[in-house]
Amino acid sequence: MPTRKIQVKLYFVASERPPLERFVPVLHTILRDDALGELMIDVVDYGHVHHGPGVVLIGHATDYGIDLGEGRPGVLVFRKREPVTGDRIADALGRALRFAALLARVPELGSALRTDEVLIRLPDRLHAPSTDAGFERLTAELSALGQRLYDAPVALERASSPRQPLSVRWRAPSSPTVEELLARLP
Amino acid sequence: MSEQAGYKQHLSGQIREDWAREIDIFETQLELRQQGKIEEKLFAETRLRRGVYGQRYDNGQRHDGVTNRTLAFPQRASKGPGTLWDAPGMMRIKIPFGKITADQLDVMAELAEEYSDAILHVTTRQDIQLHFVHIEDTPDLMRRLAAVGITTREACGNSVRNVTACPYAGTCHTESFDVTPYANAITFFLLGHDDTQDFGRKFKVAFSGCKSEPCGLTNFHDIGAIAVTRQVDGETQRGFELYVGGGLGSVPQAAKLLDDFVPEAELLPLSQAICRVFGRLGEKDNRSRARLKFLVKKLGIDEFRDLVQQERKALRPDPRWTAFLDDLSVTDERPLLPAAPLGEVPTDPAFAAWQRSNVRRQAQAGYAVASITLPLGDLTSDQARGVSELARRFTGDTLRATVDQNLLFRWVPEAALPELYRGLEALGLGEPGSGTISDVTACPGTDTCKLGISSSRGLAGELRRRLEVIDGELGAAARDLHVKCSGCFNACGQHHVADIGFLGVSRTVSGRRVPHFQLVVGGQWTENAAAFGLAIGAIPSKNVPLVTERLAKRYAQERNASETFRAFVERVGKKQVRAMLEDLIEVPPYDVDPSFYSDWGDPREYTISDIGVGECAGEVVPFAQMGLAASEREVFEAQLLLEQGQSPAALERAYRAMLSAARALTREKNPNLGEDADEVVREFKQRLVEPRLFWDQYAGSKFSHFLFRWHDHDRGDAGPDDARQAIEEAQLFVDAAHECYARLAS
Numbered sequence: 062m063p064t065r066k067i068q069v070k071l072y073f074v075a076s077e078r079p080p081l082e083r084f085v086p087v088l089h090t091i092l093r094d095d096a097l098g099e100l101m102i103d104v105v106d107y108g109h110v111h112h113g114p115g116v117v118l119i120g121h122a123t124d125y126g127i128d129l130g131e132g133r134p135g136v137l138v139f140r141k142r143e144p145v146t147g148d149r150i151a152d153a154l155g156r157a158l159r160f161a162a163l164l165a166r167v168p169e170l171g172s173a174l175r176t177d178e179v180l181i182r183l184p185d186r187l188h189a190p191s192t193d194a195g196f197e198r199l200t201a202e203l204s205a206l207g208q209r210l211y212d213a214p215v216a217l218e219r220a221s222s223p224r225q226p227l228s229v230r231w232r233a234p235s236s237p238t239v240e241e242l243l244a245r246l247p
Numbered sequence: 248m249s250e251q252a253g254y255k256q257h258l259s260g261q262i263r264e265d266w267a268r269e270i271d272i273f274e275t276q277l278e279l280r281q282q283g284k285i286e287e288k289l290f291a292e293t294r295l296r297r298g299v300y301g302q303r304y305d306n307g308q309r310h311d312g313v314t315n316r317t318l319a320f321p322q323r324a325s326k327g328p329g330t331l332w333d334a335p336g337m338m339r340i341k342i343p344f345g346k347i348t349a350d351q352l353d354v355m356a357e358l359a360e361e362y363s364d365a366i367l368h369v370t371t372r373q374d375i376q377l378h379f380v381h382i383e384d385t386p387d388l389m390r391r392l393a394a395v396g397i398t399t400r401e402a403c404g405n406s407v408r409n410v411t412a413c414p415y416a417g418t419c420h421t422e423s424f425d426v427t428p429y430a431n432a433i434t435f436f437l438l439g440h441d442d443t444q445d446f447g448r449k450f451k452v453a454f455s456g457c458k459s460e461p462c463g464l465t466n467f468h469d470i471g472a473i474a475v476t477r478q479v480d481g482e483t484q485r486g487f488e489l490y491v492g493g494g495l496g497s498v499p500q501a502a503k504l505l506d507d508f509v510p511e512a513e514l515l516p517l518s519q520a521i522c523r524v525f526g527r528l529g530e531k532d533n534r535s536r537a538r539l540k541f542l543v544k545k546l547g548i549d550e551f552r553d554l555v556q557q558e559r560k561a562l563r564p565d566p567r568w569t570a571f572l573d574d575l576s577v578t579d580e581r582p583l584l585p586a587a588p589l590g591e592v593p594t595d596p597a598f599a600a601w602q603r604s605n606v607r608r609q610a611q612a613g614y615a616v617a618s619i620t621l622p623l624g625d626l627t628s629d630q631a632r633g634v635s636e637l638a639r640r641f642t643g644d645t646l647r648a649t650v651d652q653n654l655l656f657r658w659v660p661e662a663a664l665p666e667l668y669r670g671l672e673a674l675g676l677g678e679p680g681s682g683t684i685s686d687v688t689a690c691p692g693t694d695t696c697k698l699g700i701s702s703s704r705g706l707a708g709e710l711r712r713r714l715e716v717i718d719g720e721l722g723a724a725a726r727d728l729h730v731k732c733s734g735c736f737n738a739c740g741q742h743h744v745a746d747i748g749f750l751g752v753s754r755t756v757s758g759r760r761v762p763h764f765q766l767v768v769g770g771q772w773t774e775n776a777a778a779f780g781l782a783i784g785a786i787p788s789k790n791v792p793l794v795t796e797r798l799a800k801r802y803a804q805e806r807n808a809s810e811t812f813r814a815f816v817e818r819v820g821k822k823q824v825r826a827m828l829e830d831l832i833e834v835p836p837y838d839v840d841p842s843f844y845s846d847w848g849d850p851r852e853y854t855i856s857d858i859g860v861g862e863c864a865g866e867v868v869p870f871a872q873m874g875l876a877a878s879e880r881e882v883f884e885a886q887l888l889l890e891q892g893q894s895p896a897a898l899e900r901a902y903r904a905m906l907s908a909a910r911a912l913t914r915e916k917n918p919n920l921g922e923d924a925d926e927v928v929r930e931f932k933q934r935l936v937e938p939r940l941f942w943d944q945y946a947g948s949k950f951s952h953f954l955f956r957w958h959d960h961d962r963g964d965a966g967p968d969d970a971r972q973a974i975e976e977a978q979l980f981v982d983a984a985h986e987c988y989a990r991l992a993s
């Protein structure tokens with residue numbers, strides 16, 4: 062059974078730690094305004110944890126975070142439980158891009174993204190083991206999507222040890238804008 | 248149900264059979280609740296007893312800073328009164344005496360990233376908690392834990408909670424002996440024990456290896472056991488100074504001495520007797536007075552002691568009382584690397600600072616215990632995996648969680664400390680300051696707790712930042728102060744025993760709510776938390792860091808030689824302490840400084856209008872009712888087995904359902920009833936059927952004969968017809984049992 066648990070991370074252009082305290086009220090506003098169009102529950106702040114989840118807008122089916130993992134800040138979207146129809150990776154990527162677009166409306170956050178690198182992670186060891194076979198299966202799915210988004214092949218590399226959830230990093234030859242990528246999504 | 252039901256198959260054979268069965272049962276109960284076949288209160292207590300706890304906003308109400316909003320969760324079913332099925336909850340993972348193996352930590356790291364938010368949270372009672380967990384994921388989560396030897400059974404609810412103990416046990420200079428095997432024995436003896444199923448509230452047990460240090464905190468536990476020895480005829484005997492009826496909460500009470508020497512062989516039976524007295528006489532209706540401390544207070548310790556002794560005499564002997572004494576080494580940890588002194592001290596000042604605060608020499612020469620300072624008790628899944636690797640490299644596998652929300656490596660050769668430190672630093676876990684003023688303890692508070700009034704974690708985070716900055720100005724005595732924050736009067740942050748403690752309260756200023764913390768000073772952390780602090784007054788949340796800094800600095804400047812903070816407070820006087828802070832008690836008007844009207848880390852305008860109903864108290868569900876619910880579930884399982892073509896198993900399950908119901912009822916008459924089927928049937932007949940208590944107006948004793956017949960019947964080679972008949976009869980028997988229970992209860 063394919064997993065429902067998918068994480069997509071896009072990295073900020075600025076590599077230094079962002080001012081998380083500025084994101085917290087913005088996430089509360091996104092929640093209050095129902096700006097993501099899905100059930101969101103609360104905002105949690107893990108800024109005290111080294112290379113942690115940063116601040117996260119927790120939802121029923123999806124979490125949206127300003128992630129500090131790997132020591133590289135970015136937006137991370139976690140599709141947790143809803144069945145996905147169609148292309149599940151594209152669906153998660155689309156949510157991450159729309160979230161990034163909302164953040165971009167507040168320029169002082171400094172949340173501009175580079176889109177030439179994306180991390181895709183499947184935190185579900187039963188259905189997506191972090192093995193060579195798991196990687197192969199995932200790359201097949203990602204290659205086609207990458208080609209469509211960048212109109213060129215994307216380089217895919219395994220980004221997880223066997224102890225970590227299966228993760229693939231894609232590197233693209235260009236860095237289109239968030240809006241361009243959104244328009245190209247299936 | 249969870250998409251990952253596959254873990255049942257995947258881990259088949261890797262989980263203790265009884266634990267696997269318990270989890271299967273819980274999964275069935277989830278299904279039955281969704282079908283409306285288990286009453287919500289009963290289900291709530293059932294899930295709590297499996298560690299599945301509610302979380303803030305799970306009633307579907309949240310204040311967004313402007314107005315109260317309904318969170319439109321997809322399923323309207325509930326998992327307890329006012330608790331929506333789809334709302335995420337907290338999973339408490341019980342870690343007896345905080346001992347965690349590297350494999351266990353790895354699994355918890357995986358669970359955190361797959362089912363939660365990639366954060367493991369160490370609690371003030373040596374548990375690990377995961378937040379934002381969906382209830383349907385919990386059976387698999389439990390299976391994965393069970394496969395590495397962890398059960399979440401009785402982590403919450405009206406049960407014996409995690410048994411805590413000094414994290415230094417077995418390595419400590421001041422201990423009488425290692426309490427670990429005793430804590431281990433009592434954990435598994437009381438777990439699921441019949442005599443612990445009828446409590447009106449939770450029940451906490453703690454062990455300490457000595458009297459002088461704080462590690463065990465026995466003074467505020469329902470049972471607090473301090474290791475002591477005595478000489479009899481030239482022989483050293485081990486035993487425990489046993490205290491009962493301590494507790495924090497809104498009415499903190501110091502534990503009372505029950506017995507100054509309970510021989511080791513008496514520890515388990517005496518604890519069982521205490522549980523029975525509590526189960527029998529403890530308050531059940533008024534939840535706020537249902538802890539053991541109230542019973543001890545009401546009866547007085549002398550009468551309570553008499554009752555316990557009488558109960559002890561009446562106990563039916565149990566070989567488990569002393570079996571564990573045959574091998575007390577079962578919990579021993581063996582070091583991986585040979586002992587080695589540190590030798591030349593590295594010149595790195597960061598290492599030196601870490602070593603000063605985070606390293607303690609063991610009683611065993613050449614070894615040290617090293618503490619990992621966890622900010623607010625949190626670590627990420629990646630960090631947890633890194634820590635487990637370090638444990639495997641340096642200590643031979645195990646770690647301990649501490650009540651001040653850190654982790655300890657034990658059995659580290661001193662010579663390996665610099666390398667261990669580098670490993671921790673690489674994980675972002677090389678912070679010094681463990682056990683110092685900046686290592687602030689906090690309960691979950693308004694972040695996730697349904698009862699939270701103020702943001703204890705938000706405050707603790709701010710205090711950490713500020714206190715780290717002034718750390719250098721304070722001097723050793725003030726640097727060693729303990730600061731603890733609770734989000735409400737329930738005191739999960741243990742603020743009563745801190746030098747400087749805070750508990751969340753709310754105040755109204757010009758018609759607006761303002762988050763505050765009640766300041767409590769001079770609690771005594773040493774000597775097993777020997778004394779509770781004095782309440783000084785409510786401080787606006789935003790001024791609490793200034794209050795803390797001022798108190799710490801005044802203590803540093805004005806203390807007499809070797810004066811403790813408690814002694815300083817007593818000398819200066821409560822009135823004077825309050826006067827010191829007077830200017831920080833005022834709240835500026837909203838239009839002057841609106842920041843006072845929000846809490847730390849939360850920009851929403853402060854309110855308590857979306858506070859929930861807590862689950863700490865659980866639901867009081869009598870043993871008999873739990874037993875009857877179990878029998879209904881067994882009938883349901885029997886039907887499933889029959890549908891799967893497993894007739895003999897279906898018949899056996901139907902018979903077991905009748906037996907469970909009979910036992911649950913008979914225990915109302917004979918609390919000593921064991922589990923042996925012959926005994927249950929015999930006693931059921933004698934105490935309920937013959938006196939015509941299990942009796943139907945029209946059918947007489949007919950339903951009881953269903954049980955008698957299947958009990959005597961060869962059930963081994965049943966066909967589908969036999970199984971079907973047994974299931975129908977079991978259903979009738981269980982219905983009759985409910986009728987009987989209603990009569991007994993009235």
Ligand code: SF4
Nearest residue numbers: 690696699734735739
């Ligand atoms: S002290 Fe209050 S806020 Fe904190 S965890 Fe306990 S019940 Fe919740």
